[in-house]
Amino acid sequence: MKKALITDFVWPNIDVESDVLRASGVEPVVAPDTSEKTLANLAADADIIMFCFAQVTGKVLRTAERCMVASRYGIGVDNIDIPTATELGIVVTNVPDYCMDEVTDHAIGMILALNRRLLPHDSQVKEGGWHDVVLDQPMHRTRGATLGILGYGRIGRAIAEKAVGFGMNLIAYDPMIEPGQTIDGTEITTFEDVLKRSHFITVHTPLTPETEGMIGPDQLAMMMPGSIIVNCARGGIIQEQALADALNSGHLAGAGLDVLEPAPPPNDHPLLTAPNIIITPHTAFFSQASTVELERRTAGEALRVLNGNLPENLINPDVLGRSRVGI
Numbered sequence: 001m002k003k004a005l006i007t008d009f010v011w012p013n014i015d016v017e018s019d020v021l022r023a024s025g026v027e028p029v030v031a032p033d034t035s036e037k038t039l040a041n042l043a044a045d046a047d048i049i050m051f052c053f054a055q056v057t058g059k060v061l062r063t064a065e066r067c068m069v070a071s072r073y074g075i076g077v078d079n080i081d082i083p084t085a086t087e088l089g090i091v092v093t094n095v096p097d098y099c100m101d102e103v104t105d106h107a108i109g110m111i112l113a114l115n116r117r118l119l120p121h122d123s124q125v126k127e128g129g130w131h132d133v134v135l136d137q138p139m140h141r142t143r144g145a146t147l148g149i150l151g152y153g154r155i156g157r158a159i160a161e162k163a164v165g166f167g168m169n170l171i172a173y174d175p176m177i178e179p180g181q182t183i184d185g186t187e188i189t190t191f192e193d194v195l196k197r198s199h200f201i202t203v204h205t206p207l208t209p210e211t212e213g214m215i216g217p218d219q220l221a222m223m224m225p226g227s228i229i230v231n232c233a234r235g236g237i238i239q240e241q242a243l244a245d246a247l248n249s250g251h252l253a254g255a256g257l258d259v260l261e262p263a264p265p266p267n268d269h270p271l272l273t274a275p276n277i278i279i280t281p282h283t284a285f286f287s288q289a290s291t292v293e294l295e296r297r298t299a300g301e302a303l304r305v306l307n308g309n310l311p312e313n314l315i316n317p318d319v320l321g322r323s324r325v326g327i
Helices: 015-022 036-043 058-063 082-088 100-115 118-126 154-166 191-197 217-222 240-248 288-306
Strands: 002-006 026-030 048-051 069-072 091-093 146-150 169-173 186-188 200-203 227-231 252-257 277-279
Touching: 002 036, 002 288, 015 026, 015 288, 036 058, 048 288, 058 082, 069 288, 082 091, 091 288, 100 118, 100 154, 100 200, 100 227, 100 252, 100 277, 146 154, 146 191, 154 169, 169 191, 191 217, 217 240, 240 252
Parallel strands: 002 026, 002 048, 048 069, 069 091, 146 169, 146 200, 169 186, 200 227, 227 252, 252 277
Antiparallel strands: none
């Protein structure tokens, strides 16, 4: 029987993917921890690696001499050594569109809650301060406000579609799309223009060397005073000390983060005490329905490759023609 190493997962059990794998003669094995040493030992006889948040390093991949495919539970693939996988002939795949509704709901929910200052007002009332609430903070009317979208891929376009219902004006930046055109009612413009014109900004870019730290002190200073920024993409895209400074100074009215770097944050992380911020523990992807879909499709992608077929979503196309599985 073939073996699938499951490095980690954050849902209650692996029943769904186990049924899919075992029906094709593959036995799932769950790593007891995500240390490099443990994963390298378990990968030695694995035909498949399925990974969530664990780091799949070059060392792990080099010990996985039988591995044909590494299948990511999710969208981002910044936690696997793609060049080494390609060199070794290991196909890397992911599931880029399983949680678009959940992530876009999460981002819009954060924007609305931050703009309406739901959490601070709720806290004040519960502390006996009904009459102490002073309505002097920035609060934008969503109809007619501008939503800036950084990254106009699947999720960026999905959030644009939902934001139309709130009457927002839509602008977006994406390095792969030439500014000056309009796509489905969204004006494509430059990075700096999105920063300057938006009442709300939502981040949906991958974490790459080009996007790491792309929003720092200078970029935050460009943002409209009293604006709000939300990041449901990856920690590391926004420089967090700079964001804390912008919130504490009052330049920004709020921030919503589903991701931090590192995660979990240390107790003295500057954003934990910043005003009008919502931080969730990388749960924007989650609903029962999205998780079941993710488990099923991650296993299905791995099996597709194991059977000698192209995956639906190929991350490293340079592997074609020299992959271990012969595709």
